[in-house]
Amino acid sequence: MSAEQHDRTPWTRERVLDAMRGRLTVSCQAYPGEPLRDPRTTAQMARAVVAGGAAAVRVQGLDDVAAVVAAVDVPVVGLWKDGDGGVFITPTLRHAVAVADAGAHVVALDGTRRPRPDGLTLAETVARLRETTDALVMADCGSLDDALAAQDAGVDLLGTTLSGYTGERPRTDGPDLALVDEMVAACTLPVVVEGRVHTPAQAAEAMAHGAFAVCVGTAITHPTTLTSWFVGAVAPSA
Ligand SMILES: CC(=O)N[C@H](C=O)[C@@H](O)[C@H](O)[C@H](O)COP(=O)(O)O
Numbered sequence: 001m002s003a004e005q006h007d008r009t010p011w012t013r014e015r016v017l018d019a020m021r022g023r024l025t026v027s028c029q030a031y032p033g034e035p036l037r038d039p040r041t042t043a044q045m046a047r048a049v050v051a052g053g054a055a056a057v058r059v060q061g062l063d064d065v066a067a068v069v070a071a072v073d074v075p076v077v078g079l080w081k082d083g084d085g086g087v088f089i090t091p092t093l094r095h096a097v098a099v100a101d102a103g104a105h106v107v108a109l110d111g112t113r114r115p116r117p118d119g120l121t122l123a124e125t126v127a128r129l130r131e132t133t134d135a136l137v138m139a140d141c142g143s144l145d146d147a148l149a150a151q152d153a154g155v156d157l158l159g160t161t162l163s164g165y166t167g168e169r170p171r172t173d174g175p176d177l178a179l180v181d182e183m184v185a186a187c188t189l190p191v192v193v194e195g196r197v198h199t200p201a202q203a204a205e206a207m208a209h210g211a212f213a214v215c216v217g218t219a220i221t222h223p224t225t226l227t228s229w230f231v232g233a234v235a236p237s238a
Helices: 013-020 039-051 062-071 093-101 122-130 144-153 177-186 200-208 223-234
Strands: 024-028 056-060 076-079 106-110 136-140 157-159 191-194 213-216
Touching: 013 056, 013 136, 024 039, 024 191, 039 056, 039 062, 056 062, 062 076, 062 093, 076 093, 093 106, 093 122, 106 122, 122 136, 122 144, 136 144, 144 157, 144 177, 177 191, 177 200, 200 213
Parallel strands: 024 056, 024 213, 056 076, 076 106, 106 136, 136 157, 157 191, 191 213
Antiparallel strands: none
């Protein structure tokens, strides 16, 4: 089906989970000031990764979420990054509602135990969000304690997204498979392995560790970083 011929079947909770289960989600993000930072470009990138077999896409920013929802027929995991330190991934209820209103099928938000800027708990945020939307909620976690608390708070999916970025876990070279093991053993919710999955072998390893799905960003959609890897290899001292 082309992007012009949209499948209008609603993305129910079960349909979203079925689409993502055991498959690859690709994060399509360009950061402020970067050459590819444009919702139209993000939508083209999303179409490109779906053409390659991505089962879902993860997208940052309200305009980008809306553009991508209109461009592809796979679930869109939306988020709104605000700030660059502390709690910055969809940090407040207001951000989460806006992401859902932009059309995201899954709202990804900070799923850590840190205080949120609006003073709400994660449980309060999830409960209030559910009053306005049927979108699923993905908690971006940085540790097992985050994941257990997020599960208690009522989210639908747990991500390892923030492992290595909150001070609770080391920033491993590849995905934090030790955390994956802990989360798969201790949590009942689906675990999305996200963060520093840089090779197909690492993605396969994450699945073998019990991941519900794997989400890859940089290694597929961030050419500036990819280029720097090669630059460093070709001319290590440049
Ligand atoms: C920590 C943080 O801000 N993570 C962000 C979350 O949306 C993105 O910058 C990452 O690109 C995404 O999680 C995918 O991870 P990776 O690009 O490592 O495959």
